Amino acid sequence: MNGPGFNGRDPAPLLERVVDASRDLVYVYDEKNHLRLWNRRVEEELGYDRDQLASKPAEEFVADGERATLQDAIAETRRDGEAVFEAQILTADGGTIPHEIQASELTDDDGQFIGRVGIARDITDRQKQERETERRAAALSASIDGMSILDEDEEYVFVNDAHAEVYGYDSPDEFLGDTWRMCYGADERARFETEVIPQLAATGAWRGEATGLRKDGTTFPQAVSLTTIPDGGLVCVVRDISEAKQREQELREQKQRLDEFGTVVSHDLRGPLNVAGGHLDILAEEVGDERVAPVRNALAEMERLIDDVLALAREGRVLDDEEVQPVSLAAMVDRAETTAAPELGDMSVTDVEFRADPDRLTQLLENLLRNCAEHAPPDGGTASDLRVEAGPLADADGFYVADDGSGIPVDDPGTLFEPSYTTDGGTGFGLTIVQRIAEAHGWDVRVADSDEGARFEFVGADLLDDR
Numbered sequence: 001m002n003g004p005g006f007n008g009r010d011p012a013p014l015l016e017r018v019v020d021a022s023r024d025l026v027y028v029y030d031e032k033n034h035l036r037l038w039n040r041r042v043e044e045e046l047g048y049d050r051d052q053l054a055s056k057p058a059e060e061f062v063a064d065g066e067r068a069t070l071q072d073a074i075a076e077t078r079r080d081g082e083a084v085f086e087a088q089i090l091t092a093d094g095g096t097i098p099h100e101i102q103a104s105e106l107t108d109d110d111g112q113f114i115g116r117v118g119i120a121r122d123i124t125d126r127q128k129q130e131r132e133t134e135r136r137a138a139a140l141s142a143s144i145d146g147m148s149i150l151d152e153d154e155e156y157v158f159v160n161d162a163h164a165e166v167y168g169y170d171s172p173d174e175f176l177g178d179t180w181r182m183c184y185g186a187d188e189r190a191r192f193e194t195e196v197i198p199q200l201a202a203t204g205a206w207r208g209e210a211t212g213l214r215k216d217g218t219t220f221p222q223a224v225s226l227t228t229i230p231d232g233g234l235v236c237v238v239r240d241i242s243e244a245k246q247r248e249q250e251l252r253e254q255k256q257r258l259d260e261f262g263t264v265v266s267h268d269l270r271g272p273l274n275v276a277g278g279h280l281d282i283l284a285e286e287v288g289d290e291r292v293a294p295v296r297n298a299l300a301e302m303e304r305l306i307d308d309v310l311a312l313a314r315e316g317r318v319l320d321d322e323e324v325q326p327v328s329l330a331a332m333v334d335r336a337e338t339t340a341a342p343e344l345g346d347m348s349v350t351d352v353e354f355r356a357d358p359d360r361l362t363q364l365l366e367n368l369l370r371n372c373a374e375h376a377p378p379d380g381g382t383a384s385d386l387r388v389e390a391g392p393l394a395d396a397d398g399f400y401v402a403d404d405g406s407g408i409p410v411d412d413p414g415t416l417f418e419p420s421y422t423t424d425g426g427t428g429f430g431l432t433i434v435q436r437i438a439e440a441h442g443w444d445v446r447v448a449d450s451d452e453g454a455r456f457e458f459v460g461a462d463l464l465d466d467r
Contacts, residue, residue, distance in 0.1 A: 025120040031113060033057055047092035062087050063096060077103045077116055098123050145239050152232030154179045166240050168214035185213050204228045221245045273299055324355045326464055329399055333390050336365035341373045345384045350391030352399060354461040356441055364437040367430040368456060372403040397463045402455035
């Protein structure tokens with residue numbers, strides 16, 4: 001050992017204490033491959049006592065399947081003077097612990113081989129981290145979103161297949177070594193440099209939309225998520241939102257057409273009806289109400305038809321998140337009963353909360369309760385004899401409304417929702433509106449096929465209670 005020692009003392013005992021305190025396994029084999037020296041950590045970690053360790057051959061410390069690896073490492077040590085390898089070391093209880101082993105040739109003062117010294121470090125945690133890294137890399141590679149990693153110089157070091165595909169490249173390798181600027185036009189590059197990058201530096205993350213530039217020069221709308229990583233790099237997630245943008249445009253155009261349609265129906269049709277109603281009142285003074293009653297009823301029916309057509313057009317529009325809020329089924333049923341069917345009899349509601357548009361849900365329940373009242377129990381029963389129930393579904397997220405009236409009058413319940421279907425001379429749009437409102441919320445409607453009342457189930461409502 002070289003060096004002046006420590007405060008004039010012989011350094012050998014100090015070195016022995018240092019080795020004994022090491023968290024790694026330190027050991028020495030002689031030229032016959034018998035264990036001669038080891039530090040305290042060998043006994044603590046592997047569970048062997050001194051008698052078990054004394055002269056124990058190296059081969060008995062590794063599983064049978066790894067003895068070839070050990071022999072190769074021993075040969076490498078004799079040839080090159082040292083070797084570094086990994087192996088599963090056997091413990092006294094038959095278990096194994098993965099170690100990274102650094103072995104070196106041990107020679108005497110004359111340079112003659114007298115054995116090997118080894119240092120083995122437990123790499124259990126490192127292997128777990130490596131496996132986790134591999135899983136994450138596999139997830140990144142398999143993601144349907146474009147995912148990439150850039151280094152501190154803003155150059156791509158990892159790109160998955162989806163990222164290459166979304167930008168129209170044949171291989172992820174085409175990105176490596178280039179910067180993110182290859183994916184954007186001049187205007188977007190300027191916006192990123194003046195707005196996005198400063199926010200990333202301040203908060204470590206940015207989410208938004210941008211216009212991507214494909215390899216062929218075409219552009220596309222994209223959703224982008226950027227997150228900084230500790231080494232100064234950046235994780236980027238990109239999704240092509242062309243279809244979503246097209247759908248948004250279609251919905252805007254649909255809403256515009258519905259608004260225009262509503263204006264035509266509401267103004268251009270109601271105007272003449274009001275004129276007709278005014279002249280009818282004058283005519284009634286001359287010929288009497290009985291003579292004009294059929295005409296008045298026809299005008300009233302036209303008013304109902306206009307209301308239902310407007311509702312059908314309005315309620316079918318898909319809802320956005322800002323239009324829904326937590327609602328109480330009991331409160332909504334009570335509100336609908338008061339306005340639409342106060343003559344109903346026994347009403348039983350098991351309350352549940354879910355997210356919905358209160359106004360549209362009220363319209364849905366009003367139409368259902370009117371339908372209940374119009375199909376009272378047979379054999380002379382009236383709406384006041386009807387029992388109506390509502391509550392959460394037992395087999396799915398959602399709610400139901402049921403009655404014990406005259407039941408479903410058709411073999412195929414699905415025909416109930418067809419426009420203009422009616423059994424009582426109404427407009428026939430009531431249950432169609434119910435279905436459209438449900439679809440606008442993203443719910444499916446199920447109808448129980450029963451001769452003892454009707455049951456309407458709305459599957460997919462976002463329940464908020466802890467049933």
